[in-house]
Amino acid sequence: MAVSLRDKQIASLRRMINLNITAGASNVGSETTFSVLIYDKHGQDIISPLLSVKDLREMGVTLHMLLHSERGEVPDVPAIYFCQPTEENLIRIGQDFTDGIYSSYYLNFISPISRQKMEDLALAALQAGCQASIKKVYDQYVNFICLEDDMFTLKHQGSDVLSYYAINRGDVKDSDIDLIMDSIVDSLFSVFVNLGQVPIIRCQRGNAAESVGERLDKKLRENLRDTRNSFFTGFSTDSFAAGQLSFQRPLLVLVDRGVDLATPLHHTWTYQALTHDVLNLSLNRVTITENDETHATNRTKTKEYDLNNSDGFWSLHKGSAFPDVAAAVEKELEDYKTAETHLKSLKNDIPDEDVIDLLSDNTAKLTSAITSLPELLKKKANIDKHMSIAMALLNSIKSRKLDVYFEMEEKIMGRTTLEKPLMEIIKDPECGSPKDKLRVFLILYLCSNNITDAEFNEYVTALTEVGVDTRAVAYLKRWKSLMKITAGAGMSEYTGGVAKTVSMFSKLMNQGSALVVEGVNFVLKENKLPITRIVDHLMELKNSEEEKDYRYFDPKLLRPNDNSASTRTRTPFQDAVVFVVGGGNYMEYSNIASYAKKKAGATNKRVIYGCTDVVNSEQFLGQLTRLGAEIS
Numbered sequence: 001m002a003v004s005l006r007d008k009q010i011a012s013l014r015r016m017i018n019l020n021i022t023a024g025a026s027n028v029g030s031e032t033t034f035s036v037l038i039y040d041k042h043g044q045d046i047i048s049p050l051l052s053v054k055d056l057r058e059m060g061v062t063l064h065m066l067l068h069s070e071r072g073e074v075p076d077v078p079a080i081y082f083c084q085p086t087e088e089n090l091i092r093i094g095q096d097f098t099d100g101i102y103s104s105y106y107l108n109f110i111s112p113i114s115r116q117k118m119e120d121l122a123l124a125a126l127q128a129g130c131q132a133s134i135k136k137v138y139d140q141y142v143n144f145i146c147l148e149d150d151m152f153t154l155k156h157q158g159s160d161v162l163s164y165y166a167i168n169r170g171d172v173k174d175s176d177i178d179l180i181m182d183s184i185v186d187s188l189f190s191v192f193v194n195l196g197q198v199p200i201i202r203c204q205r206g207n208a209a210e211s212v213g214e215r216l217d218k219k220l221r222e223n224l225r226d227t228r229n230s231f232f233t234g235f236s237t238d239s240f241a242a243g244q245l246s247f248q249r250p251l252l253v254l255v256d257r258g259v260d261l262a263t264p265l266h267h268t269w270t271y272q273a274l275t276h277d278v279l280n281l282s283l284n285r286v287t288i289t290e291n292d293e294t295h296a297t298n299r300t301k302t303k304e305y306d307l308n309n310s311d312g313f314w315s316l317h318k319g320s321a322f323p324d325v326a327a328a329v330e331k332e333l334e335d336y337k338t339a340e341t342h343l344k345s346l347k348n349d350i351p352d353e354d355v356i357d358l359l360s361d362n363t364a365k366l367t368s369a370i371t372s373l374p375e376l377l378k379k380k381a382n383i384d385k386h387m388s389i390a391m392a393l394l395n396s397i398k399s400r401k402l403d404v405y406f407e408m409e410e411k412i413m414g415r416t417t418l419e420k421p422l423m424e425i426i427k428d429p430e431c432g433s434p435k436d437k438l439r440v441f442l443i444l445y446l447c448s449n450n451i452t453d454a455e456f457n458e459y460v461t462a463l464t465e466v467g468v469d470t471r472a473v474a475y476l477k478r479w480k481s482l483m484k485i486t487a488g489a490g491m492s493e494y495t496g497g498v499a500k501t502v503s504m505f506s507k508l509m510n511q512g513s514a515l516v517v518e519g520v521n522f523v524l525k526e527n528k529l530p531i532t533r534i535v536d537h538l539m540e541l542k543n544s545e546e547e548k549d550y551r552y553f554d555p556k557l558l559r560p561n562d563n564s565a566s567t568r569t570r571t572p573f574q575d576a577v578v579f580v581v582g583g584g585n586y587m588e589y590s591n592i593a594s595y596a597k598k599k600a601g602a603t604n605k606r607v608i609y610g611c612t613d614v615v616n617s618e619q620f621l622g623q624l625t626r627l628g629a630e631i632s
Helices: 005-017 041-047 053-058 087-099 115-128 164-168 174-195 208-225 237-243 271-279 312-317 322-349 355-400 402-413 422-427 434-447 453-465 471-485 530-539 545-549 586-603 617-631
Strands: 035-039 061-066 074-083 102-109 134-139 145-148 151-153 200-203 251-256 285-291 300-306 501-503 521-523 551-553 575-581 606-611
Touching: 005 041, 005 074, 005 145, 005 174, 035 041, 041 074, 053 061, 061 074, 074 087, 087 102, 087 115, 115 134, 164 174, 164 617, 174 208, 174 575, 200 208, 208 251, 208 551, 208 575, 251 530, 271 285, 271 322, 271 355, 271 586, 285 355, 300 355, 312 322, 312 355, 322 355, 355 402, 402 422, 402 434, 422 434, 422 453, 434 453, 434 471, 434 617, 453 471, 471 617, 530 545, 530 575, 530 586, 586 606
Parallel strands: 035 061, 035 074, 074 102, 102 134, 151 606, 200 251, 251 575, 575 606
Antiparallel strands: 145 151, 200 551, 285 300, 501 521
């Protein structure tokens, strides 16, 4: 089985914590080396979804701290630094040299450090007199954040430079765009260094995706030209099959967020997407506020839950529709209660008349019970976690009528007649929040070409009357007019009908369940989203507009930008990486993952989804509002 991108990045981090000792060294694995790990916020975000505190301790990390926090002296223990080579970080590392708080330094930079900055760092070490204490300096090429086996993002906490707003704001300078594009290219280069293969690049014309494609092609060519230092010359097809995507070279599909602005605004339906949209899932961790039942007063408490691959229930159901998740939680709870009842019944199975029979007949049962108890308690904690998340989601579904909005948006995207006029939903004071109403109107506006000016003004007036900030409408109106000038380029297209409506919990579970809700409906949809359709057409080499309109780059060709048909690969791709410039979301990831899973049964295809940042609908709406404020 091919090693995932996530596993490759974990291996890189483990090697770093093992002081970058090669696998063939004789002392590897002989004993644990205790160390201190110092990272910046970017490094923290890379490590957080991949390695738990327990994992770090097992690898000998006794302390892990932020670079810019207050840190005391820790003698006789190697200090492992993991950070970006920024001016601010290098100054702080230089201060650590001067203070002499560690006996040895292992410097690991997330992305390559420039020669000038390397010389500045060396000068700081000389001035502090600690040059002998600096044991190793490494460029790690791990400048991306893996959230899933087949999903990664680039934006770290506290950064807004890679967002849709940052790329499209009105006062953005060419120098700012260059910095953003170079940052994206460096990260994508790191992704393919970890995968160990040079991709064939397809990118949209006339937008940020094309700029990324051109720059990445150039960067890959320059690395391949330097055969002594190339990251890709040592990979044979055998090693690639063992540890990378497959025998064939992967396809990199670069798309701009503007190809589909409706999906990021869409109300979601799968477990992972709902958790992100409603509860703001971030770096595989979600925070929930609950009523504290231990106090008589109306006090609340917050709980944090990790949602990652170590959680079997999450791995199995994160892409499932919410009704199926609710039913699965109920089943897990029933199975636990059955096992708990069985354990309690053991004490009643002891016969009073025969002690010998007691020992012979019940020892095995008691041993089995004691052995299974820790696992049973762990299972109960996991059930409680998902029950809390499901209840929090359900409360939002009921209070905001999210099922109504989801069904209506599905019909709008599927070109199906609405059962209830949108204006009626907008004017209903009990149906959703103002932002929910704005989102459904924006989707209608993006997906319809026959809204008259009078109808548009009527909708805007109605939205304003219910307290909606309509600056996002102003931005999309201008955006749509620009798209019409370019003959519809970038306009979202939705095909396929809507699947049947599934009545939720009342039919799925017993009436006694805490998750039962009357009158809540969800629509299950299986048709491809626009980006999934683009990936399918490019992977399968279909004769379509996507195939014709996307530029072709092969960094291994001698002549750059050789776009002639004779030089192109003619075999459908088995593996692909799709990257969205301007932000992605879990709805697209789930749709891509579902597509790849269906294809994998027949053709063993695999698709990795990446984006500059993962934004939920409210965050994306906020970016559109900021853009609208600039033109109002």
